[in-house]
Amino acid sequence: MGDADRSAIVFDLDDTLYAERAFAFSGFDAVGQVFGDRLGASDLAERMRVLFDTEHRHRVFNVVLDELGVDDPMPIVREMIDAFRKHKPNIRLHVDADRALTRFRPTHKLGIITDGYAVTQHGKVQALGLRSRVDAVIVTDDWGRDYWKPHPRAFEEMERLLCATGTRCSYIADNPSKDFVAPNALGWQTVMIERDDRVHADVNVANGGEPQRRIATLDEL
Ligand SMILES: [Mg+2]
Missing domain, CATH: 1.10.150 (DNA polymerase; domain 1)
Structure with missing residues (x-):
């Protein structure tokens, strides 16, 4: 499969790939x-x-x-x-996240878009060994707080980095108050992972932020 033929799967980090x-x-x-x-x-x-x-x-x-x-x-x-x-975090990937990254690596382009304080999020990416397992990581706070989700910049930049247009991209995340607004607007597929122990279980869904699909484990992707 040529590079341009591969569609892209982009993950949120906190409570999507590991437990916040x-x-x-x-x-x-x-x-x-x-x-x-x-x-x-x-x-x-x-x-x-x-x-x-x-x-x-x-x-x-x-x-x-x-x-x-x-x-x-x-x-x-x-x-x-x-x-x-x-602090240097002692955390590990959810087992289904580990499986999904391995499963999709040969067939898809993979990315991560995450909000949160830059030093903290980079520490998590490092602790989880994610740099070698995906094609691109965007920590929105590297640009400043104004660019945290729902700002679209990270999603537009990810399309560029992965050479994919919106219709060939999916975003998998957990927080409907901010995660899905921009990718929905850009024509991405949006999927909400609803983990039992997630921190943001009781949030309001943002205007335009309804996920197109809900799953309980990344094994359903
Ligand atoms: Mg999250």
């Missing part, structure tokens, strides 16, 4: 190692894991410092966020 929850827990371990001794709290990571499954998910560091009675917590919160974002 596992990244958070890996980050809590890293933060716990740095700050546990300093704060005299050996169970810091465990406490943060518990908070992740409460309404405090988005302010775990603030709450844990509050529980410890830390005065003036904001400088430490900022240090914790920095350590969390920059």
